[in-house]
Structures are given as C-alpha cells and as structure tokens.
Amino acid sequence: MNDTALQSSLLPGQQLARGVSRALRSHDFVAVEELVPTSGLRVDVMGLGPKGEIWIIECKSSRADFASDKKWQGYLEWCDRFFWAVDSDFPTELLPSETGLMIADPYDAEIIRMGAESRLTAPRRKVMVQKFARHAAIRAQAARDPGFISAF
Template sequence: MASFNWMAAADAVVPAAGAQSAARPDTTMAITRGAARLLTDMGFALVPELTLPNGRRADLAGLSRKGRIVIVEVKSCREDFAADAKWPSYLEFCDQFYFATGTNFPASVLPAGEGRIIADAYGGAIVTDAAERSLSGARRKALTLRFARQAAFRLTP
C-alpha cells in the first residue's frame, strides 16, 4: 500500500483563490511548509486547506495521536492579518489554534490567548502556546471523520 507524503502535500499548498492582495504567496508557502514540518515533527497528521463544517478552510489542520485537533492560520504580513476577519470562526473546531508567521511579523497585532508559530521554509517553533479548548465528543468525532474523509479523497485518483 502506497503511503501519502503529507510533507510534500504541505509543500504544494497554494493560497486560496481570491486571497487578499496583501498576502505574499512565496512567504505564505514558506511559512506553511515550516509550520507543517514542525507539526509533523510533533506527531500530527496534517491536512492542508481542511474545509470545516462552516465552509471556511483552515490553512493547516493537525490531528494528534490522541485525537486532539490543531488549526494553524498562516499570515504572511500585517496587511494579510488586518484583511482577515474570519479566523475567529475556526476556534469552535479545534482544541488549539495557532497563527504561523515569519520572523518579521509584529507579534503585537496578534490577539492574546492564541498561539504563535514562527516558521520559514525549513521548520518552525512555537513561541506562544495556544489556549487549550476542549471539543465535545460529538464535535470531535465529526471533525475527525471530516479530516479522514478529506485526506482519503485527496488520495483518490
């Protein structure tokens, strides 16, 4: 049985169509790749661009061995963050939420209580821990099934 390389998939993530013009695609791809490498090293299975039940797409979603769900929102610059008012709609679908940014991103603009990952194309580090949330059992099951189905559909030729 062939295995799917999530690292390669993370390398191939492209910003969603209609993304704000302030976003920097090369920077976004590098940050996404580094955050994906970090989460993979931490033991998470990843799905880039996971579609959530509310129709939003999480830049990166991770599922731990214990079934905990992490969502990472990638921000390439201050303008990218300022143009995005949708990130709070991700909070109800994860146990932890992180912003992934480059080293030059001003941390002071990020909301308190949310985690921060600093990343580049080669890796990343958690510099601010994310608040712990706890999904209900029913929501966790539904999200885990969604995660698995979206990952499986991407493997279908």
C-alpha cells in the same frame, strides 16, 4: 521537481504552511492544508495529534494578510487549540495574546506560545476527525490519480 523549484512555486502563506506541517510531524501530529470545517471557513493547516487533539494553524504572511482576516474567531469552535504561524519579520504584537504563536519558514516552525486549550465536545471531535480523514484521503488519491479526482 527539486526542493528549491517547489519552494519557489509556493506563495508566501503556502511556504509557511509547509514549514508548519513539517514541524507538526516532529510533535507526532499529522497535517492537512486548506480543510473546510464548515461552510464559509477554510483553515490553512489542521493538525491531528496522536490522542485525537485538533489544532488549527492560520498562516499570515504580512500585516495586511492578518488585518484582512475577519473569520479567524469562527475557527475556535472547530479545534482544541488555535495558532498563528508567521515568519520572523512579522510584527507579532498584532496577534491576540490568548492565541498560539508559531514562527515558521518553508522548512520548519517553532512553537513560541501554546494556544489556550478549549477541548472539543466528543460529537464535534468525531465530525472533525472524519472530515480530516476524508480530506487527507482525497488529497492522497488526487496525488496518485489527478485526472480522476478532479473530474468530481
């Protein structure tokens, strides 16, 4: 599948997540999408930095998408920094000023505002790095052998 076909098959939030994940690599972070830090929460993008820092990025494709998100504050205890990723047409004045902001498209993202840092405790960081590693490994194995992984 070529890049244009792949992009057109993605929902708007997935297109933002793709650009965010690409941008994180330029900051020496690796990223996974749709990670569950705890029951009832699923983050759009989680980034893991070279020193073990954890960033959570929530992708919002519209005002309605943002207004319907009632769980985002629950993500704060699972990361060192929290960001919103929106496209260039999003009304950014709706987003809380103490959170980070990225302007994204399917190909890249730019950090406009760094989220406030709130360092995870060592035990919570260990849990999150393990969840990240397992999630990434499952995704990699599913890409290589989709029939096997989906059976579990």
